[in-house]
Amino acid sequence: MKELVFRALEGANADYCEIRIEETHQTSLVYRGRNLDDIAQSLNFGGNVRAQKDGGWGFVSFNSLADLEQKVRLACEQAAAIGAVKNEKSHMADVAVVVQEIAAEVLTHPKGITLEEKVNIFARYNDIILGYHPSITSSLVRYFDRSTQIFFANTDGTYISQEKVDIGCGMRAIATRGSITVQEGVSTGSSNDFACVLGKEDELRKACQLAVDLLAAPTVKGGEYTVILDPSMAGLFVHEAFGHLSEADSITENEEMRQIMTLGKRFGGEILNIYDTGLARGNRGSSLYDDEGVPTERTDLIKEGVLVGRLHSRESAAKMGEKPTGSARALDYSFPPIVRMRTTCIGRGSSSFAEMLQDIELGIYAVGGYGGETNGEMFTFTASHGYMIRQGKLAELVKDVTLTGNVFTTLANIDMVGDDYLYDNNAGGCGKGSQSPLATSEGSPHVRVQKVVIGGAN
């Protein structure tokens, strides 16, 4: 492969050119109710050439390696066509040339587990859900594992061959009473250990009980509340509300955004620390090198409330005169790499959960991140469930808890950060730029936020 790609790159007429080739073997299965609805094994093979000339980019993706030299030429011609209009300097921050073949450090590799074992594990989980309570009318149990061999080479002389593993499962109990249907579940994943899906029985039974309880729970009343986010919700918040703002590709060409995201600007109180890391081994999204061949790192974004860094590709780093952070990631060979998060974390604080609760007259404890979205300034995300907080104590269970707010105001309104910690490796992913779902993860303690708007009947 090394010879093949470097030979093809010899014909590159561009300021920069790279080739990425991937082969992914995937197993997936889905139970819906009693049925094992889908089970499949697949082979996804393909590659791409990306070229930059005079500031313009060309990108060609394919499934066949035939005529690779021609594909290099096409990408370079496309880049030149754009470059002829832009006539700018090409920007790619300098990084060390790497020649390395890396074997994955996997604790338990999914390819060592037979299909029968995988089916049996999830059949047992499915049985737990369906046998838990008569109100549980169905289940949704999904599992996947992917093992991807990636070959990357560029005209700087870098050549990296690395294996990436991604494992995930999501298991939901669906409870129905009359016209009310609710769901609650467990989701987990890993980049290096099949064992992440094992031993989930007790957690799953708790989720089943919660689904049953949610049937009788009222919909939360809309309004403005003090909210405690559990680590999963806080992780979703930091990803959606701040992480995307830290991705420098949305800042480089936008002077107003550069002003808003000026390093040194205060975004929150001194208790607030946020970072993104590719080094949290085992977490979904971690890897040694990104999809431009840049080593990953821990990147501090907010330190003691002050903006200190952002996530970069080689291009965005060069345009802003900053250092690449190993954050250029592509969903697969059919996409060019763009700036993405890896494991995004809120640093541990010093407040206990009891301290967070004690002075809240009326508030909400939002639990379990269900999903969310941001446009840079505003965010919205939904909890799987919540509890009212009344007079400093957890009170009744509520459902349909959706939070919204202004990113900057909400960061400034974080007044307590917990002394606990949890990594959330749920089986979903990030959806930026239609490259969805890209494996990411989050880490956070409990976090308390003042004045959060909750949707619902007023």
Add this chain to the structure above:
Amino acid sequence: MKDLLSRAATVAEQAELFQYNAERQAVSFESSKLKEITSTEEQSTTLRLIKEGRLGSSTVTKPQSEDTLLNYATNTLKYGSSVSYKFPGATQLAQPSVYDARVTRVTQQEMLDMATDLVSALHAYDPNIKAMVEVAKQRGTYALANSAGFSAVCEYTTWLLGFGGELVSERDGFLFVHDYIAGTDYEGQTDLLKSRVIESFRLARSIATIKPGQYPVIFAPSEVGSVVSPLLACLNGRAVARGFSPFKGRLGELGFDPRLSIIDDATANGAVGSKAFDREGTPTSKWALIERGTIASYLLDLQTAAELNLAPTGNGSTGGPVPNNIIIPGGSSSYDEMLAGIDEGILIEGSMGAWAGNPYGGQVSGNISLGYKIEKGRLVGRVKDCMFSVNAFTDLRDNISALSREQIWRGNTCYPYLALQGVNISAKED
């Protein structure tokens, strides 16, 4: 294709082969600057096998990987889904128009010119807006054959114009507007898209405030999909057959306002969701899911149809039933009349996060990312920092005040404006 099917027939009782290949070219602007040209070649082959009532499947994208394909599909047979259906045999098919040779003839330079024209139009309105454009064309073919004798090929084209921009200011914060036209026919006229996007920027110029409460709300065609998404999720045959859906056992029941119908139409010429046969070889058609408020049918593939003892509806895909083109017929009011009838309310063109709730409960809550305050029948400014909440099951039954005569196609949907009364709006209280 025949060779592989013959080999598959030696290991299974039924076999089905789906082959797909496509070429796509796109030109894009980002932050008002020409960014990249992309070319994509895609090919994939999917094999499904049925043996002793179990279904196995595999997909490969690597050329000359027939052995892997057959091995993987055979591996999964032992554990696969229990099925009682048979793959359909040869049948007469009515092919809607989904191929336009003009799409294939558009040159890269013409695509660049079109994108440049869109950016220039937005800058002529306001040079501070950072424009985003994607002009893309695709040509592809897919072929389906099975051991029951079905064999068909479809060649199609797709044309996409995506256009929008962002405006960031210290005073008014972030404003994003994006719209698109997608179809199988060449659409070289960018005027409609220009006018829609520039009008949205114009309307959002000033900021209006809104207090929390209940208001009449008009959902624009671009946002109607958020409100009806729980209905489509619950009409999906998988949700019905697996017991997720509260619509199970309710065919023929009047569940919604009689002015509301939802049609699945795979026969519409030029629409991206149109096709003569679905992914499993079932002929497609045009039929009502909700007919004048009554739950009329579910979206069904071979598996869910067999489980529910109903006929498949031509909505099969690789991952269960999916809609083809969803159409909500218009009502009797014009959009202007709907607007004129509102003393204080909101027009919502875009939202964030509305997809993130539990669709089987009907609840939809989203941040209003692009919406305008209505005062005395006029749009007076953009609303921000607020969220709408509706329950699709109850609000589409009890609270529809009007559906517009005007409908707008976007991708595989065609929706009118939808006005609901008493929509909950949450916002900052100070």
